Amino acid sequence: MSSTAVQPQSPKKRSINFSNIILGATINMAEVTSLGQPLEVVKTTMAANRNLNFVNSMKYVWSRGGIVGFYQGLIPWAWIEASTKGAVLLFVSAESEYRFKLLGMGNFTSGILGGVLGGVTQSYLTMGFCTCMKTVEITRLKSASAGAPVQSSWNVFRSIYAKEGLRGIYKGVNAVAIRQMTNWGSRFGFSRLVEDWVRKATGKTKPEDRLNAWEKIGATAVGGGLSAWNQPIEVIRVEMQSKKEDPNRPKNLTVAKTFKYIMKTNGVKGLYRGVTPRIGLGIWQTVFMVGFGDMAKDFVAKMTGEAPTAKH
Template sequence: MSAAIAPSLPASEPPKLEKKPIKFSNLLLGAGLNLFEVTSLGQPLEVIKTTMAANRGDGFGAALGRIWNRGGVFGFYQGLIPWAWIEASTKGAVLLFVASEAEYYARAAGAGEFGGGIFGGVTGGVAQAYATMGFCTCMKTVEITKHKMASTGQKAPGTWATFMDIYRREGIRGINKGVNAVAIRQMTNWGSRFGLSRLAEQGIRDLTGKKEGEKLSAVEKITASALGGGLSAWNQPIEVIRVEMQSKKEDPNRPKKMTVGNTFKYIYETNGLKGLYRGVTPRIGLGVWQTVCMVAMGDMAKTYVEKLTGEAVTAKH
């Protein structure tokens, strides 16, 4: 009796990765999303977080009162124009472009969603820190933390006068003071946000029975991004160190030449472990909002643009 030979089944196709094309519209998308984020909830949360980190004896309510007394509603938008807008328009473009490219190549090399998200976020975060964020975060912090000179009868210098004064006295180093702390913050920020958001997305797929690579709904994307953004606030000590390095408050006990290491020691000795986490509550809110804007809205907007242009490039995993 001849044995029946079963027809061989075709090997299943490996999942395909979509590579976003390198084009100017991607940069505009990142800049636009970040401008929306900072102009809506981003800057008020940034001001609260920075005020609490700089005045570590203040609780949440005291920080709100301090900001209100400084300028009412407009006090919550201190540093928005021009520094936050400059930072947002440039860092958003750099982040979304670099992170998207780095995440794709990591996935193409065999990394999973979690690993690819971390690599993309870390790479994008470092790129934006050194390319655009150093002088912007420094100037925002200076504006939020500088002493009110009106109480002594002096006229407080304007935004550009303050910028030029720092440049004349300390040069480029002064304008970029704390940039290494910014880089550490950004690489841990966006590595956590992208990585944890992708991990949350995979968890949602497992719960809903969706296959890997299958698109999530808008609500599922936003939920995953909110989880990733909130959990990424674990690195708040780096943010407090960054604020302290860039602030202009007067304290004879502060190190004259501040580094990440001696600033950490100074904060811990003066305020303890609690001081290193001062401002973490608004930071969680800021992390959630930033991640929803830049990860969830970014993914959805890029998908929409691809559908309009039909220019998505595919590559086998």
Template structure:
């Protein structure tokens, strides 16, 4: 009797917890936000808070608030604090979650990529991003004058009056944004990667080159802007723009109703153009340049970087 030899499925190995992954996340995000990231963030936030503005009107408004430096409002300290913590959280949690979804639930690359991104995005929002996004939006939207308080003084005033809730205003909207952001970005990037592999006849274990990785990342980042309405809602909840018609206490639902009532469906998509640019820029850094940075950090620390593809 002949026996048929069956090839066992490839073993899914757990990615080790590595200091290089934590260092990498902070490094990538600091690079991203200190280059094009913050100018795109400021422009996007200005348009979302002032929904009557065109793209060029937003650019002129930002420029009037300090020239080139106006595009870096909120960078120090809030964007740097956020960048040095959220990237580490995202890469560490998403890598671990992606492994668990593959190992325990049998998910493929696409499904585990989306699920890992969602899990990492939620962890980002509640562990690191709440007060940072709130204070960045306050800095970008508040009225400034020669006697304006510093960003730290504003932070202290909000904390003194409203406590933890005040400096984390809009955190639930941030969580929804981040889970849909990174679920889309990682999932779509993985889907495009699979398409590239089929087109170039590469197997699943063969690495993509730098150009292929960046292309997949850019497509994933750009398409993730589909959730712009939740971003506009987040900005409205955190904005310090003076508007007597705004509801005094807003949640995600009341903010949505207010924006839709005052600006219609179009208002929910204000700032989507710089958001697409920001999504591409962020994802190229976090996904596209990830492998190159992982190898560089591994050489510094002597560790094998986790999350390699």
């Protein structure tokens, strides 16, 4: 009498196509144009001006143009960044997450590693000069002096490039890579972990059981908020890219030099300046990129006539 061993179910993935690329670009544009950029501006302002608290930072941003002040750097830098980095993130992270599952890793580990690879890839391929220029726009002096007109954003970009070349417009890119690696590793990993808890609590134990919209959003919001643990590297990144006048700032900053400078001038508290709007931004971004991203895959697939990548 023979017996047949039951083979474990492998993760399923449909063919690679442009669905995730379209999805990533679309939802990231929506995220940054809504609440994303205002939170980014307040967070960056607090990180660059570490003497300001949340309320004073809001007042400072308002003084730089009213409601428009909260959208400094949106056009064109945040739009360029959003239309590219989201596509790279979802495409690379989804494909990587699927590959790690094939190796036998669980949701939590696969989510972290997929997010790490997605975050690093988007940093070096798409985010370098955009992140730098957004920070320049938020931190540079915009009042005219000696009758000279305020430089446009494009003119600032050209002057930095003419003076410092690619090194100037990609200043702080290594810090960006560390931030994005830990950001999306945490966001995807924590989100998948909470999803597993929700599945157990609601009895959704089968692979084909899907979380509803509120369960998905709740899990990703928790993941986004918890990802703010790496705020020190974000403050370091802002300081490296800042155009705020500071005669005490060391020249030729590296991640290590910047860390020492912030610790010397502001202590440990300085490394966590801006963490409150960062938590809000983390929740907002993760709900869009992980929660809405997962829920929107079927919609985009119908729109394009293709099946989304890493649908499992």
